[in-house]
Amino acid sequence: MVSILQTAFELGLISSLTVLALFLSYSMLNVCDLSTDGCFTLGAAVGAVVALAGHPFLSLPAAMGAGVLSGFVTAILQTKMGIDSLLAGIIVNTGLYSINIWVMGGASLLNMNKTATVFTAMKDLLRDTTFSGYYKTIVALLAVFVIVVFLGCFLRTRLGLAIRATGNNPDMVRSSSINPAFTTIVGLCISNSFTALSGCLLAQSQKSVNIDIGSGMVTIALASLLIGRAFAGKGGIIKRAVGAVIGAIVFRIVYAAALRFHMPAFMLKLVSSVIVIAAIAGPYLKSRYPELHRRLTHKYGKREE
């Protein structure tokens, strides 16, 4: 039971990096980045290939760099090429499928059973200490900590403020003499580097990467983000970022619990879809309720004189 919880916690932490990516693109820039699935796999594939080549530490920046490139392409398509932002994400996602297989040398599965990764490095470091059983958790915690602190600082800089304002009111950004196309490009490059890092860490923690590793990630991350919003509400940046992380962990723990109660594993994606629908449609329907109520209670007929 404890180990199930611990695994869920680790998975939550690792996927929370993707949730933080969406926190930046979806909550801040107001762009729903549908290239997330492909970018997650890209990070996993690039990270695995670099680790397999014997560079466990280089694998993280390499994966993030690949994510930056992918985000750059998505951003250029929507800011400079007149392609709708949703469509730009879908197009890049599709293209990435081929690129990911190419990165993996034509295979759709890579094994890292005997490969040195950041996780094995941490395992070696913690050997014979009380924390030796927690090496994965520690790596994931470190990564999440660094990214949350980075976001907390970055979103308060002038560039960070401009990125937040871009999703809020692009006209206002322009009148502050900042090009919203520029802030969108920077924002998507950063968010995609988080997504790729997330994929890289997941692949290394499960010691394999498969071409479908990222499928459905965007919905899962969105579900986590919206759960997190329910926890953190509308506080400051750090609070909301931590909320996103908590959302990711809660999502994984609830999912693990559901598995214990014999929910089949293949239900994961349906569950994430339902959560996203409920989180977005719920408030909308709630706001429409008075109108609905009025319709149902209004009596049609002759005016009573």
Add this chain to the structure above:
Amino acid sequence: MLSIRHISKTFNPGTLNAKTAIQDLSLEVADRDFISIVGSNGAGKSSLFNAIAGSFFTDSGSIHLDGEDITLQPEYIRARKIGRLFQDPLLGTAPGMTIEENLALAAGRGGWFSHITKEDRNLFRERLALLNMGLEDRMQQPVGLLSGGQRQALTLMMATFNPPALLLLDEHTAALDPATAEKVLELTKNIVETNGLTCLMITHNMQSALDLGNRTLMMNQGGIIYDVKGEERQHLQVSDLLILFREAAGKNLDNDRMLLSE
């Protein structure tokens, strides 16, 4: 200062919906001019501002600001020299961000990676206090919580934080209640005077068109049909302006629905 030479702009050219919003318009604005602009709905007033601010490029002609040719400069670059307010108080601020964060963006102090410093905060507080709306004590609140009048006053403050070479006001008090409108107008006057700004202001209020500033333009069908300043303007009454308005607009006046207030 601002020199507009023979600009024209047609929307949807070559289609049934073709609409010439500005037609061969020329205008010379002197340093520290405060010009009020009146004209019926659809006269092209906002289009003129859009052309100056760079929301679109004109089809022909040229625009120079402080001797620099800005005819084809992108909007966000021109924004360094041009501040702008719209009728809708929601347009000028980011509602999800705090007053302080909005001001920081408008102030644009420091590099890309600079944070808001204590010194910045003191400066913001000082400037907000000038608005007399108590906003200096609410700097950590999101702008979305402010009323329309407060937001418009804040936008005015932001647009003039670094005094722009040119300030464009497009019916910026039209959505406010009379008392608030008066207050924002008063603020406008103060800010323009203390900073010695050059300012163009569109209004449908004939009285404030004559009260404020040193020169008044009337626009019709994409052109300037009346331009008055100095002595002549001092003797001008609202009723004279209305007569001119009617004369100029001529026959299409009967068909146009005009929003005029005396």
